[in-house]
Amino acid sequence: MSSAALPDRYAVAGNPVEHSQSPFIHAEFARQTSQALIYERLLCPLDGFANAIRAFAADNGAGAVRGCNVTVPFKLEAFALAARRTPRAELAQAANTLRFDAESDGGWLADNTDGVGLVRDIEHNAGAALAGKRVLLIGAGGAAAGALGPLLDARPAALVVANRTLAKAQELVTRHAGIAGASALAACLPHEAGSSFDVVINATASSLQGDAVPVNAAVLAPGALALDMMYGPAAQGFLAWAEAHGARGRDGLGMLVEQAAEAFFVWRGVRPASAPVLAALRARLAAKVH
Ligand code: ATR
Secondary structure, eight states: OOGGGSOEEEEEEESSOTTOSHHHHHHHHHHHHTOOEEEEEEEOOTTOHHHHHHHHHHOOTTSOEEEEEEOTTOHHHHHHHOSEEOHHHHHHTOOSEEEOOOGGGTSOEEEOOHHHHHHHIIIIISOOOOTTOEEEEEOOSHHHHHHHHHHHHTOOSEEEEEOSSHHHHHHHHHHHGGGOTTSEEEEEOGGGOOSOEEEEEEOSSTTTTTOOOSSOGGGEEEEEEEEESOOTHHHHHHHHHHHHTTOEEEOSHHHHHHHHHHHHHHHHSOOOOOHHHHHHHHHHHHHHHO
C-alpha cells in the first residue's frame, strides 16, 4: 500500500499522557468530518522531549505524521522547538499544537489553542459574553499565559491577573499590555483581587493540591461564572466553593474539547462541531466514575 493511501498520524505528547482524553476527542472529530487520521498517545521522557518529537515526526512508515498536541510539562519546549510560531503562541510563550510543515513550506509551526478554546467555551458553551465584563484570572503559570491574550481579544472591561507570586502576574500583564486596548489590565496578589467579577477563571493547580481556593468569595458577583481549567476530581474543590457562594461552576472539559477543535482546524482546515463531542466525553467520563 502506498503511504498516500494511509491515514495521516497525530498524537498527544506529554508525561504523563495515559489519561489524556485527546485521542477520544480527535477520533470523534475525524469520524464526524470524515477525515482519515489516526491519533495516538506519545509518552515522552522528561529529559527527552525534543528527541521523542523528532523521532515521531520522522516515523512516516505507517502514514504521514502531520502534527501533535503537547501537554504538561512540555508546552514551553514545544514552543522552542518550532521554526515558526503564531502570534497567540508568541504571547503565551508556550505551544499546545505543533504542525509538522515541510521546510519548503516554512518548517514546523507552533500554535497555542488553549486560550481560544477557553474563550469559546465561556462565550458559546456557557453563554457568557465577555465584552464589557469584569474578568478575574487566578494564576500566572503556563495555563494562565495561554489564556490571557484570547481573553483580552474578547474585550472585557477589566481583566485582573491574581497570583501568589506577584512578579509572575506582573510579567504576564506587561507582556500583554500592548493588546489590552480599552480593557483595564492589572496584576495583584490573590487576596487583593477586589470584588464582583462576572467571570472568575482558576488557572492554578490549587485544587489539584487540595488547597483552599486562593481568593476571597467576594470576587464572585451574584451569578458569576466560575470556571476551573481542570476537570474531574481536580476541579471539585473550586466548583464546590463557587456554587456555595452563588456562582455558576464550570469545569475545564469544554475548554479541552474547544482547544482540540481549534487544533483540528489548524491541522485539517475543517472545523468540527464540538457540542456532541463534549456531550459524549461527559458521558464517557461519568460512566468511568460509576
Ligand atoms: P500550569 O502550566 O498548569 O499553569 P505552572 O506553570 O506550574 O503550571 O503554574 C501553576 C500556577 O498555579 C502558578 O500560577 C502557581 O502560582 P505561583 O506562580 O505563585 O507558583 C499557581 N499555584 C500552584 N499551587 C497553588 C496554590 N496552592 N495556591 C495558589 N496558587 C497556586
